[in-house]
Amino acid sequence: MHPAPPLSVQIAPRGPLTGDVTLPGDKSISHRALMFASLAVGRSTITGLLEGEDVLATAAAMRAMGATIERGDDGTWRVDGVGVGGLLQPAGALDMGNSGTSTRLLMGLVASHAIHATFAGDASLSGRPMGRVIEPLAAMGADITASPGGRLPLMVRGLVPAVPIEYTLPVASAQVKSAVLLAGLNTPGITRVIEPVPTRDHSERMLAGFGARIEVEETAAGRVIAVHGEAELQPQTIAVPGDPSSAAFWLVAASIVPGSHVTIRNACMNPTRTGLIAALRLMDADIAETNARSVGGEPVADLVVRHAPLTAIEVPPDLAPSMIDEYPALFVAAAMAEGVTVARGAHELRVKESDRIATMAAALSAAGVTLTEHYDGLSITGSGGAPMTGGVQIASKLDHRIAMAMAVAGLVATDAIGIDDARPVATSYPAFFTTLDALAPPRD
Known part of the structure; x- marks a missing residue:
C-alpha cells in the first residue's frame, strides 16, 4: 500500500x-487495558477506549498473539484473554505504526514468553532508539536483534523461564518501567524496578486491579515497584x-x-x-x-x-x-x-x-x-x-x-x-x- x-x-x-x-x-491507560485484559483468563469489557491508530496497533498485536478482541456497536470493547504465559506465536511481523508505547510494552510481554516476534513501524517510529528497553530485557534473558542504533525493525525471542532482575531506571521512563514489569509477570520470583524519579503509575494501578501482586515502596534510592511472577490476572470491567x-x-x-x-x-x-x-x-x-x-x-x-x-x-x-x-x-x-x-x-x-x-x-x-x-x-x-x-x-x-x-x-x-x-x-x-x-x- x-x-x-x-x-x-x-x-x-x-x-x-x-x-x-x-x-x-487516555492513551496510556487504553494501551494497558487491552494488554492486561489479553493476559487475563476470561472476558474483560472496556468502555471509553481511545480508538486512535496507536491503540488500534496494540489491539491488532494482541489479536495476533491469541487474544480475541472485538468492538461492539455501542463502543464497548470485549477482550477474551489467553492468560499470563499463554501468548501464541504471531504469524507475521507486528506493525506498531507510530506507537512507541505499544512497541516498548509489547517487547516486555514477549521477552518472558516462549515465542518470538518481529516489531516494525513507520518511518518516525523506526528512527526512535529502543536500547533503553533492550538492556533490561536482555538481562532477563530475552534474545533481541535490532537494526543499527537499537532501532526497528527488531526481533525479540522470549526466554521461559526468564530471569527476575532488580533494575534501576537510568532515565525517567514509564515505558521502560512497564516493559520490565510486564516481563516480570511471567517470570518466576520477584522482579523489581527502582525509579529515582517517579513516573506515570498506570501500570502498577491497573495490574493490581487485575489481581497481580504488586508492591510499591518509597526508599532512599527512589520508588521500588515489585511484581511477583507467574501471575494470574482476573478479567475486569474498565472505564477509561x-x-x-x-x-x-x-x-x-x-x-x-x-x-x-x-x-x-x-x-x-x-x-x-x-x-x-x-x-x-x-x-x-x-x-x-x-x-x-x-x-x-x-x-x-x-x-x-x-x-x-x-x-x-x-x-x-x-x-x-x-x-x-x-x-x-x-x-x-x-x-x-x-x-x-x-x-x-x-x-x-x-x-x-x-x-x-x-x-x-x-x-x-x-x-x-x-x-x-x-x-x-x-x-x-x-x-x-x-x-x-x-x-x-x-x-x-x-x-x-x-x-x-x-x-x-x-x-x-x-x-x-x-x-x-x-x-x-x-x-x-x-x-x-x-x-x-x-x-x-x-x-x-
Whole structure:
C-alpha cells in the first residue's frame, strides 16, 4: 500500500473558544487495558477506549498473539484473554505504526514468553532508539536483534523461564518501567524496578486491579515497584478516563485566546499526569476542578478553564516526568506569556516522535517567537498576549503533538499558520480538528 498523501491544514484566529469538550480516552491507560485484559483468563469489557491508530496497533498485536478482541456497536470493547504465559506465536511481523508505547510494552510481554516476534513501524517510529528497553530485557534473558542504533525493525525471542532482575531506571521512563514489569509477570520470583524519579503509575494501578501482586515502596534510592511472577490476572470491567495529554491543547488554547471559557469533561487527574496544570497555574492560568471522583482506580475531574493573562515562570524541572508529552503545548503558552519562560529538564523530548525541542523551536521561531534552544528545553520570550506573526508553513515532523500545538498557536497569530502534515493527529486524537471547529467555528 502507498502511504496517504500529506494532509496540510491552515489555522487562523477564530475568536473565543466556548463550550464543552469530551476528551478521547487516555492513551496510556487504553494501551494497558487491552494488554492486561489479553493476559487475563476470561472476558474483560472496556468502555471509553481511545480508538486512535496507536491503540488500534496494540489491539491488532494482541489479536495476533491469541487474544480475541472485538468492538461492539455501542463502543464497548470485549477482550477474551489467553492468560499470563499463554501468548501464541504471531504469524507475521507486528506493525506498531507510530506507537512507541505499544512497541516498548509489547517487547516486555514477549521477552518472558516462549515465542518470538518481529516489531516494525513507520518511518518516525523506526528512527526512535529502543536500547533503553533492550538492556533490561536482555538481562532477563530475552534474545533481541535490532537494526543499527537499537532501532526497528527488531526481533525479540522470549526466554521461559526468564530471569527476575532488580533494575534501576537510568532515565525517567514509564515505558521502560512497564516493559520490565510486564516481563516480570511471567517470570518466576520477584522482579523489581527502582525509579529515582517517579513516573506515570498506570501500570502498577491497573495490574493490581487485575489481581497481580504488586508492591510499591518509597526508599532512599527512589520508588521500588515489585511484581511477583507467574501471575494470574482476573478479567475486569474498565472505564477509561479522558486523556490529560489531549486536554493540554484546550487548557492552553482557552488560556491564551481572549474571551474563552471551556469545560473539559472526564479528565484523568492522576498526580503523575497533572504537571501541565501545575505549570499553567504557576503562570496564573484560570483552571478550576469540579466534580472530582474516582473511575476505575484513577482520580477524575471536570476542568473549567477561562482566558487569563499569563506570566512567565521558570518551570520546575521536577514537573517534567508528569508533563513530558505536554511540553509542546506549554511552549505555545509560554510564547503568549509576559516575560521569559524557562522550561528545562526535559531531555526526553529529544527522543519522542520527533525531536520535540528542535521541532518546536523551529516552528515557533518561524511564527515570530523569540527563543533560545537548550539541550534539555527552551527559553521563550513571551509576547504578553500580543499575537505571534504567523504567516508560515511549519513542519510537523510526523509528530501528532507538534501538529496540535501549532494548530493552537494559529489561533493567536496575525496570519494563519500552516501545518505541512496533520495526518499523525489521528494516532492520539482523531476528533481534534472537529472539536476545534465546535469550540471556535472558522471565520468566513
